[in-house]
Amino acid sequence: MICGFDYGTSNCAIGIEHEASVQLVPLEGTNTFLPSTLYALDRDLITEFVARHIGAEQERQDFVTLRRNILTRAQRVRREEDLDDDEQTLFFGRAAFSEYFQWPDEGYFVKSPKSFLGGTGLREQHICFFEDVVTAMMQNIKRRSEQNLGKELTHTVIGRPVNFQGVDADASNRQALDILTTAGKRAGFKEIEFLYEPIAAGLDFEASITENKTVLVVDIGGGTTDCAMVRMGPDYVKKSDRSADFLAHTGERVGGNDLDIRVAGKHLMPLFGMESTLKTGLPMPTQLYWNAVTTNDVSALATFSSLETKLQMEQLRLDATEPTLIDRFIHLREEKHNYHLVRNAEEAKIVLSDALEHRVQLDYIEAGLNTLMTREQFSVSIQPPLEKMLSLMSEAVQQAGDKPDVIYMTGGSAKSPVIRRAIQDRIGDVPVLDGDHFGSVAAGLTVWAQRIFK
Structure with missing residues (x-):
């Protein structure tokens, strides 16, 4: 069966042709859009999930050979955590958010992995890891779609941006498309083509x-x-x-992620001391705060999670005129709430499309913690x-x-x-x-898939 696959940064969708029109397939209950998120009880269990869900025997054996060391570690995790062989270890979409909000510091949470594809300076193990994350997500989406349709999806057109990254665009695009192709094949697609996402959206409009x-x-x-x-x-x-x-x-x-990051930095991070001062009268260094909320940058996240950052924050607490704000920031880092904070910023952006103001509630940080944001403030911050x-x-x-x-x-x-x-x-x-702000790309990809594969 032929489909269009919108593997999006924020959401994923699958489209098929049904009775001469495009239909999006429900992926999560009645929802046709699945948030691009994954939560694993342990990072190595992502690779194990991929190995278990590769359908072709030879391809599965080849993958097991490539990832033997990681799969051995995954078995060790299962023994140490007393996980049954059939126990769920990966969660996707809204379920991934739910697990992360409940256990932010226990498992491994990934949001918008597409934004990392094509990154420069990635080592081979990083590329392999992104292959496994994308494959696991595609396997899950393909399986959900096939269960809903009662048919196998074999041919697909996947959407792609004009450029995945801004630096060395040609090499970046090749790397990203290689990862998506490998993931799609391991998910079970027999034929894969790509189409620029704005062109896909335009095809939907053209009809x-x-x-x-x-x-x-x-x-x-x-x-x-x-x-x-x-x-x-x-x-x-x-x-x-x-x-x-x-x-x-x-x-x-x-x-959209960049808008969310700007909102989180400009409007939420002051609650954690970003605009406070040091005892010397100098302003608080801001790079730590931007590292915390720049959730689409691997190096920024790695720096924020590092021991060096932990020690720097402890020193800033001693030097700050408002140490309680730095205590709050330290708590955010220790509990890995930075993704949650950016999610709050995204929700504010959505609400402010219809409302002139929105109160952001941060009770998961501290009881009663909140801040009011206006549409005008949003406008200034995203410039x-x-x-x-x-x-x-x-x-x-x-x-x-x-x-x-x-x-x-x-x-x-x-x-x-x-x-x-x-x-x-x-x-x-x-x-x-x-257009359909979320479904236009998937619909256009489906139109093009029907045109080139039939």
Whole structure:
């Protein structure tokens, strides 16, 4: 069976064709979107999960040979933790969040692993680990879909950003696509193709328009913002080769996660001493705080978890004019609540799309701890990443040498009126239309999969 697979930074979705239209497959109860999260009782159990769920015997044996040492450690974990052979050790989606919120310092939590793909300076063991994380997630999603459909998924088109990372883009993209291809094969897909995510979103939109237009497709995903200038409409929709219709595309590693990080840093970290002072009168060093909330950067997270950071925080407590705030920060680090804090920032961003203010509750840190955030404050805090997004849109229009007839917006963060207003101010008096902010990419991937595999 043919499907479109949106392996997203924030959410994952699978689309199929049903009665001549696209249908998204429920992945978690009735939810068709599964948060891109994984929680394991131990890191090595992720590799064990992959080994157990590779269907082809020879491929499984090859994988076991490659990961023999890790699989041996996984067996040791099972013995030491007295885990039964059939006991659940990995959790996905909302269940992963639930386990992490309950046991933040006990297991291994991964959010938005797609944002790490293509990273520079990764050693071989890091690449292997990301392969296993992505494979486990794809195996889980594919299995859930097949159980729901009662059919095997064999062919898929997977969405990809224009650029996974900003540094050495060509090498970064090759590394990321290699990981996704390896993961997809180990998950059981026989044929895998890729399609730019903004183009996929545009294909979904194209099915609904009745006259030819030049469309600026803007896909603000969790990890990247991708833009494409595309000729669309009745004269183009049936073409199998659309290369001449794609006038320009731009993309960069800046997305919804970066907005969340800015909100967490600017509005939540002051509760932990970020804007306080030292006894010398100097301001508190801020890099520690940004390392805590930059959850899409492996090196920042590793630095925040290091012994050096622990010792630095203990010294800052002695030097601070408000040591109780640093105590709160130390507690956040020890209990690994930094992901939870960024999740609070994401929730605030979502609420402020419809409301003018939102009170963030942080009772899991300290009883009664909260702060009020306004939409205007949100607007000010996100200016650096928002400016990068606007520049990508302007660049796509400039490359195309033509003004768009319409701007088609997709991606969760595209709902924000702050972002929509900024886009209209930058691009000019062009109608801005909304797609399915979460389902457009999956639907477009499904359309393309049906076109190339049938």
